[in-house]
Amino acid sequence: xxxxxxxxxxxxxxxxxxxxxxxxxxxxQGVDVAPFKAQNMSNNARVVAGGEIGVAQWLxxxxxxxxxxxxxxxxxxxPEADTRSQVVVRGRRDAAISAxxxxxxxxxxxxxxxxxxxxxRADHELVVVEGAGSPAEINLRDQVNNRMVEYAxxxxxxxxxxxRGGSFAHLYGTWALVPDATRQRLVGxxxxxxxxxxxxxxxxxxxxxxxxxxxxxxxMPMLRHELPDEEGATIRSLGPVDGPRVAIVRFPYGSNLDxxxxxxxAARTVWTDxxxxxxxxxxxxxxxxxxxxxxxxxxxxxxxxxxxxAAASSGRRVVGVCGGAMMLGRAIHDPDAVESARRDVPxxxxxxxxxxxxxxxLVVRTRLDVDGVRGIDGYEIRHxxxxxxxxxxxxxxxxxxxxxxxxxxxxxxxxxxxxxxxRWFGRIVTDPLPATFDLLADAVDxxxxxxxxxxxxxx
Numbered sequence: 001x002x003x004x005x006x007x008x009x010x011x012x013x014x015x016x017x018x019x020x021x022x023x024x025x026x027x028x029q030g031v032d033v034a035p036f037k038a039q040n041m042s043n044n045a046r047v048v049a050g051g052e053i054g055v056a057q058w059l060x061x062x063x064x065x066x067x068x069x070x071x072x073x074x075x076x077x078x079p080e081a082d083t084r085s086q087v088v089v090r091g092r093r094d095a096a097i098s099a100x101x102x103x104x105x106x107x108x109x110x111x112x113x114x115x116x117x118x119x120x121r122a123d124h125e126l127v128v129v130e131g132a133g134s135p136a137e138i139n140l141r142d143q144v145n146n147r148m149v150e151y152a153x154x155x156x157x158x159x160x161x162x163x164r165g166g167s168f169a170h171l172y173g174t175w176a177l178v179p180d181a182t183r184q185r186l187v188g189x190x191x192x193x194x195x196x197x198x199x200x201x202x203x204x205x206x207x208x209x210x211x212x213x214x215x216x217x218x219x220m221p222m223l224r225h226e227l228p229d230e231e232g233a234t235i236r237s238l239g240p241v242d243g244p245r246v247a248i249v250r251f252p253y254g255s256n257l258d259x260x261x262x263x264x265x266a267a268r269t270v271w272t273d274x275x276x277x278x279x280x281x282x283x284x285x286x287x288x289x290x291x292x293x294x295x296x297x298x299x300x301x302x303x304x305x306x307x308x309x310a311a312a313s314s315g316r317r318v319v320g321v322c323g324g325a326m327m328l329g330r331a332i333h334d335p336d337a338v339e340s341a342r343r344d345v346p347x348x349x350x351x352x353x354x355x356x357x358x359x360x361x362l363v364v365r366t367r368l369d370v371d372g373v374r375g376i377d378g379y380e381i382r383h384x385x386x387x388x389x390x391x392x393x394x395x396x397x398x399x400x401x402x403x404x405x406x407x408x409x410x411x412x413x414x415x416x417x418x419x420x421x422x423r424w425f426g427r428i429v430t431d432p433l434p435a436t437f438d439l440l441a442d443a444v445d446x447x448x449x450x451x452x453x454x455x456x457x458x459x
Contacts, residue, residue, distance in 0.1 A: 001031070001125050001457050001458045002153065002154065002155050002456065002458050003121065003127045003129055003152045003153070003155070003457075004022065004127075004154060004453070004457050005128075005130075005148070005149055005152065005155070005157070006018050006019050006022070006130050006131060006156075006157050006159060007131040007134075007157065007158050007159070007174075008131060008134060009134055009136075009159070009160040009170035009171060009173075009174045010133075010134055010170065011133050013160055013161045013192060014159055014161055014192040015131055015132075015159060016056040016059075016060070016130060016230055017192075017223075017225075017227060018157075018159055018190065018192065019037075019056075019060050019129075020035075020056075020060045020063040020227060020437065020440055021063075021440035022128050022444060023060050023061075023063040023064035024063040024438065025445065025450075026064070027063070027441075028441055029459060031125050031126050032066075032125040033126040033128060034064055034066050034072065034123070034124040034126070034128070035057050035060035035061055035063075035064060035128050035129075035130065036057075036071070036073075036127050036128070036129045036130070037056065037072070037129070037144075038117070038129075038143070038144045038148050039073075039074075039076075039077065039109065039113070039132055040073050040075070040076050040077070040132065041076075041077040041085075041132070042056070042076070042077075042078070042230055043078050043079060043231075043253065043255035043290045044231060044257060045076060045078070045088075045255070045256065046058035046068065046379065047379035047381060048069055048070060048091070049067070049069055050069060050070040050092075051070050051088065051090065051092045052381055053069075053072055053073035053091065054073045054076050054230070055232065055258050056073075056230050057073040057130075058072075059227065059433070060072070060128075060130070063437040063440070064128075066124070070091035071090075071117075071119045071120050072116070072120065074089065074090050074109075074112045074113050074115070074117075075087065075088070075089055075109050078255075078290055079290065080253070080339065081294070085098065089109065089112050090112050090115075090116065091363070095359075097109070103141070106141055106143060109143075110147070113143070113144075114151060117129075117151070121152075126457060127152070129148065129152060129154055131144065131145040131148075132144040132145060133145070135149070135178045135182055136173065136174040136177035136178055138177055145182070146178060146179050146182045149182045149185055150181040150182070150185075154185060155187045155456035155457060156182070156185045156186050156187060157189065157190055158171060158174060158175070158186055158189040158214065159189070159191075160189065160190075160191060161192050162191045162192060162193060162194050162219075163192075163193040163195065167191055168207075168208055171208060171212075171214075172208060172211060186214050187452070187456050188214050188215040188217035189208070189214045189215075189216060189217065190217050190219070190220060191205075191216075191218075191219040192220045193220065193222045193223075194219045194221055194222065198221075205219075215449070215452065217448055217449045217452055217453075218447045218448035218449055219447060220447050221443070223439065223443055225440065226432035226433065226436045227433070228257075228258040228261050231257065232254075232256065232258035232260075232261075233254070233257045233271045234258070235269060235270075235271065236264070237264060237265060239263075239264045239265045239268060239427075240266070240267070240427065241268065243268055243427060244267045244282040244425060245280060245282045246263055246268065246269045246270070246281060246282070246283040246284075246285060246425075247270055247272050247277045247284050247285070248260055248269065248270070248271050248272070248285040248287060249271075249278075249284070249285070249287065249304060249308075249324075250271045250272060250273050251287065251289050251295040251298065251299075252291075252295060252298055253289050253290040254287050254288065254289060254290075255287070255288035255290045255323065255381075256287065256288040256322070256381070259287075259412050259415060259416055260287065262415060262418065262421050262429050263285075263415060263421070265427075265429040265430075266421050266422075266425040266427040266429050267283070267427075273304070274302075275306070278304060278307035278308060278311060279311075281311065281316065282316055283316070283318075283319065284311050284316065284319070285319050285321070286308070286318070286319070286320040286321065286323075286327055286328070287321055287322075287323070288321055288324060288412060289322070289323025289324060289327070290323070291339050291340065292323045292326050292332055292340075292384070293332060293334065293339060295327070296345060296347070296348075297345075299327075312350050316405060317405050317406075318407070319406075319408075320407070320409070321408075321409055321410075321411075321412060322380070322381070322382055322409075322410050322411075323382070323384070325401075325408035326355040326384045326386070326408075326410075328347065328348055328351045328406060329348075329349075329350075329351050329353040329355055329408070330346070330347050330351075330352070330353065330354045330389055331344060331345065331347050331354045332344070332345045332347060332384070333354060333355065333356045334356075335356075335357075336357065336358075336359050338358070338359055350403070351401055352388060352389045353387060353388050353389055353395060353408075354389055355384040355385065355386055355387070356384070357383045357384050358385055359383070360383075361383050362380050362385075362397070363381050364379070364380050365378070365380075366378045366380055366398045366411055368399065368414065370400055370409075370414055370420055371423050373417065373419045373420045373423055376417045376419070377413060377417070378398055378413040378414050379412050380397055380398060380410055380411055380412065381412065382410055384410070386408075397411070398410055416431070
């Protein structure tokens, strides 16, 4: 089958959502389908066999019903500052490439991209490829979109977010600016996030087809769904109005934020950078952080650190996860400048351990027992090692550390287990992802030209 690629006129046009929808739709047709994104930029990642990948591809693999692998996202760029990022290649941090300027990374990364794509194409009937940003960024050397379209010879869809306005201009401008090799493979376009009567779009779609040759393959409505945004700080559904109030701190360098997607179903949940929200909260959650020292400084500057300490002193629950857990200790030591040029940074001092940043990165799946809930699946992605200030020993990975109302764990994903959510918040919740994937596939059936999808892929 011919690969299918989803390109976007802009960032956040809906590429990840449509790719997940197509993966689920093709899987329901009996096709062995797998997702692929050559390069992703996100601090939200999941641990799979071989290392870590962006959470969007992990979700798309779940939609396709296949085991996620590092081949689905061979290059993951994790921002650590405005001008610095960590580069993960085929699941593992590559310190040498991370240290290179952008223009010197391209050829080194292209090899990994091609190797992974070729493996997926050999192992599956169909590969649905997601682009990154826009293929019309003519100031950049674009191998994630344009070079990959040509390499894969992928039939390509161009998607535009019509809710932003200007979709026809976005579509025409993108079509006009992409290289000839990409333009020749643009078989159609999709208008995304439309509100209202689609008949009112006429004659816009027909005129655009006349001007570009791209077929209008459908108009996707604004969908109410539970798929987390790629950056994860998502509240899709309002939960109970009478439950506990949970405030999750929204760090500038927050990571793996999608793991809290079940909380709004069980508690009154907010993402916040406002200390007054912490003052009102029954629970405070400090999520993962890609730059613990910088996020701690940010918390202190905004009065959030004092609010967390005050909450713990009053007996309200404080939970830290990974980077958030490290903040709860006495100090963060970074002798090799893994994350920060500052070698020693004081923590919040709520738990008896310190964190030492190690050059080697721990990337592993784990299974834990927490508060009587057995066999919770989690994962760890961290440089920090927690060391007891009482004994000097390194603490067991992932195992929650508690004192009074304060709990820390280096394991991500614990609050994705409905059993632990029920134990802590007293409400039964159901993971909405399976139903969400089917909702997205139903939207493909109802709103896209599925005959064209079959024809262009050979399905």
